[in-house]
Amino acid sequence: MSDDTSIRLLGISGSPRKKSTDYIVNEALRYAHEKYGAEIEYFSASGKNMKFCIHCDYCVRKKEGCIHKDDLVELYDKMLWADAWIIGTPVYQGTLSAQTKTIIDRCRAVVARDPKAFMNKVGAATAVGGDRIGGQEPAIQAIINFYVISEMIPVGGGSFGSNLGGTFWSKDKGAEGVAEDSEGIRSLHRTINKLMKTAITMKNIR
Known part of the structure; x- marks a missing residue:
């Protein structure tokens, strides 16, 4: 049941498959719901019809959302x-x-209609690679850049183990691999703790 004090948390999996990324985003939502009572919603890119931004400027000219009416x-x-x-x-x-x-490219349609649409929402990121050091942090940094550009408040998990966000090594074993990555789970939980505490602070300020 919704109330004025609960945090609404959205989890987005940007994977075409429902394997390791699906697992870690749902683990983040589960943890936030159980520990903080967050209201949760989930979106997976898997199986979705999503067209690329074609920079047609329909969203800027019309301010009615995107020209693509897809998922x-x-x-x-x-x-x-x-x-x-x-x-x-x-x-x-x-x-x-x-x-x-x-x-993230297609979010241009939302802010073209209302430049402050995402302002002061809090954002975090998590990434999973088949190698322990395989590009997780550059991937997270790209998401953080998007948050900054959107006037959101980006957070990581803090020093010593989850600086920019949750980082996972799947060993190319899908959900089983990330579930076995105890350091990855720890980094994710630290990130969600920071995300939720910051979101609660922002809601109290408002």
């Missing part, structure tokens, strides 16, 4: 609903997946 319309509503977001991506070629990049 991202559902996500826009969830983004506006949420107080805080956690975006998860698999690492592709040392950075974001194409699906994650498409999601």
Whole structure:
């Protein structure tokens, strides 16, 4: 049941598969719900019809959202609903997946209509790679850049183990691999603790 004190948390998986990234984003939501009573929503890129931003400027000229009427319309509503977001991506070629990049690129349609739409929402990121050091931090940094540009408040997990966010090594074993990565789980939980505490602080200020 919704109330004025609970935090609305949106989890976004930018993976075309429902494997390791799906697992870690849902673990973040589970942890936030159980520890902080967060209201949670989830969006997975898997199986979704999502067209690339084509820089047609329809959103800027019309201020009616995106020219593409695809499955991202559902996500826009969830983004506006949420107080805080956690975006998860698999690492592709040392950075974001194409699906994650498409999601953040297409947010231009929301801020073209209302430049302050995402202002002061709190954002965190998590990334999973097949190698222990395979591009997780550059992928997270790209998501943090998006938060800064959107006038959101980016958070990491703090020093000593989760500086920029949750980082996972799947060993190319999918959900089983990340579930076995105790350091990854620890970094994710530290990140969610910071995310939730910051979101609570912001809500109290408002």
